[in-house]
Amino acid sequence: MATINLVDLKKNYGNVPAVKGINLQVADGELIVLVGPSGCGKSTLLRMVAGLETVTSGRIEIGGKDVVKAEPAERDIAMVFQNYALYPHMSVRGNLEYGLKNRGTPRGEIDRRVQEAADILEIGPLLDRKPRQLSGGQRQRVAMGRAIVREPAAFLFDEPLSNLDAKLRVQMRVEIRKLQRRLKTTSLYVTHDQLEAMTLADRLVVMNGGLVEQIGTPTEVYDRPATLFVAGFIGSPPMNLIEVSSVANKNSIGTLPAKTDIIGIRPDALFIAPQEGASISLKGSVELLEPIGGESHVHVRLDSSGQSVVLSIPGRPHLEEGADITLHARLADIHPYNSDTGRRTDSPVANL
């Protein structure tokens, strides 16, 4: 049980900055998800916390102790790797025990912890098998088990689910969430999958280009993306970002905050029918209709700018590809941005 505190953490590879100054406070028992595109520095950040990358400048405190100079083994952390990194020549039991043995844990205690972890993860029958005899999902569990038996101050997850197929990934995602709730171990979790990030996180840290774009609960981040980057990254299909100049009924735009030149509208906030109250409308033609089961995604090319926008509507609308269409959105659903700063033009979002 511990807090993690990152203070102005930086990492350069030669002259190339990978992490450009990160401040983050993780509360005890919290699950923080670091999310962002590849190359955003999220994995580097996690590996710095683990002690697998050197720190260029800044501080890392785990449980109040500065660990910047400490070996990974001295940091009281456990890590789950993307490819699981199970020792191929050791049995599952051997894998679970290895870290405890290296620490000189007494035999009885080792057995108790291994048994407990095996019970939690339901891998008891697998204990004497070798990793190559296990399925992907089972290996994943063993990798988790190796972290659990250590009873560390913090779990570090480096894209632990990305080697699993889609169905298993959803299932394991739920299990990781339940497990973390149950053990209440402070966790840092890295993923590039924004859906995984949304469903797992107590708080999300959206990263881009070595910097934090936004920190907040999943709903905060979804409801009020602080920057254009976050707006485009979180949500699927992504938010439509439209230049103000392409909006058809210009008179309604007067009510947008000053300096707004881009507005963001989520696909589910665009409608075919005119809306009550203050709203804007966009004219275009239907380019493509994607029925995806319970809802449909309609790709519409705007007449004014030629830009393509997506709306998601329930059911299967009767639309012809190529037909003219007018889209409507309530003013309350519009996210105003300035393209120069990349930030919201209404009240700023606190990054805590």
Place this chain on the structure above:
Amino acid sequence: MQTKRTIFPNKLLPYALLAPQLAVTLIFFIWPAGQAVKSSFEREDPFGFRTTFIWFENYARLFSEPGYVNSLTKTAIFAISVTLLSMSLSLLLAVAVNRVIRTNRAYTTLLVWPYAVAPVVVGILWWFMFNPTIGIAPYLLRGLGISWNHRVDGTQAMILVVIAASWKQISYNFLFFVAGLQSVPQALNEAAAIDGAGPFKRFWTIVFPLLSPTTFFLLIVNINYAMFDTFGLIDATTNGGPNQATNILVYKVYADGFLGLNIGSSAAQSVVLMLIVIALTAIQFRYVERRVQY
């Protein structure tokens, strides 16, 4: 040069880990090689009291000595003959083994073991077969009207060492050709068959060109083998004779250095040999870097 993404931070440990290898290398490889280079530029007086630095005199003398030029020629003839003979036999056998399916492993086992026979033992085996008094080969050749005595006839002696050296190398070449053949995609063969190419045409137009990295690699390895690994073989069959007909470079450097005790000349010969190995290694690494994939 590549390392791991994360590395161990220890400062002294890597040196300790490298120490044994480096110590052996420096004491038994680098230092003696340096000594050879040094003495190749020196002359020692007959009593070994004084050495004089004489620039390239040893080399100049070496290359003007008919015995050495003869040795160079014999080495070239020997290396080229062994390479061609052994590689063509091996390729034939590899292609054949690649065509059979069920008995594949049995044939392979029967063909690969000569790799483990020491060159000097190979020499003795063939020396026995070609022994002018009791050997089976001279007996059969007499039936053909050929009188065999490699102790007198230099050409026959060369033929004997070439055959013996090639025999030993068949297994090695065979294994690499088989590996090379297996890496030729079967689909290409099938496509060519559909295009109407018969088995022989397919081999020469599809398989053989695709095999060229293996062939080139083996070319270098075989030359290297014939030049440097055949000391024992020569020593057991002809002792470099008759009349220096099979006195190849590695044999001569030994004979001159240990039996003739001519340090300066022997050192110069060593240096020439080193340059040859360096050239062969450089060619191998320069052109054969990305070879056949297994």
Place this chain on the structure above:
Amino acid sequence: MVENRPWLSFLTHLVLIAGVVIVVFPVYLAFIASTHGSGDFMRGLVPLLPGPHMLENYGRMLNEGISTAGAPPVSIMLMNSTIIAIVIAVGKIAISLLSAYAIVFFKFPFRLLAFWIIFITLMLPVEVRIIPTFAVVANLGLLNSYVGLTLPLIASATATFLFRQFFLTVPDELMEAARVDGAGPMKFFRDILIPLSRTNIAALFVILFIYGWVQYLWPLLVTTDSRYYTVVMGIKRLAATADAEPLWNLVMASVILAMLPPVLVVIFMQRLFVKGLVDTEK
């Protein structure tokens, strides 16, 4: 095979059988010779069928040797060869594992230099630097000793490169996981890396055992005491006298004995042997 042509299959087997005959015949002849009495070689042609003296010839060579030819009993030489081949193989593997580990898992000043020094050994076979190397070994007082027979041969660029290649394919995360699990460098080496290299070590052992066994020039130089003779060089001494007195049966018995161990290794560990051979040349 794309098409089925009976004559082609026939030809294929014919080629292979001819190949096997070429490869086997010299050894067959040697074996036959080793089963005859010494008088059988007077008649002008070697016998082609086994004779009745096999046990007698082998027994004599194993237990007594031929003292007039300066050859000790073959059993002693076989023992020496075994010791030397194993020491060379194990030594090469051990120091190469260590140096490859240093080069792949650590960064330190002069790493590249160390790599090149090791690389150079590829270009300096013993045949090329015999006299000065002999001088070094003589000066160190290592003539006529197992150390002198083995130590100068155990530097190995090939083995180091092989392990380096293999280590580079070991996932980074394995080492990271081990560090998080509290394993230091030597513990990781012993607990994780060595067990993972088992197959490579075994394959290399087969190749290097053969390498050590067939050494001829080096033992010839550094041993004058027959207690340290290896079988491969001892045979040469025997053969040199065979022309004078017809001891063909005895010489060939020792030839067979000298070939047998490494050949059996190749035949029974064929898979490892092929892997070792192909890997070391990569």
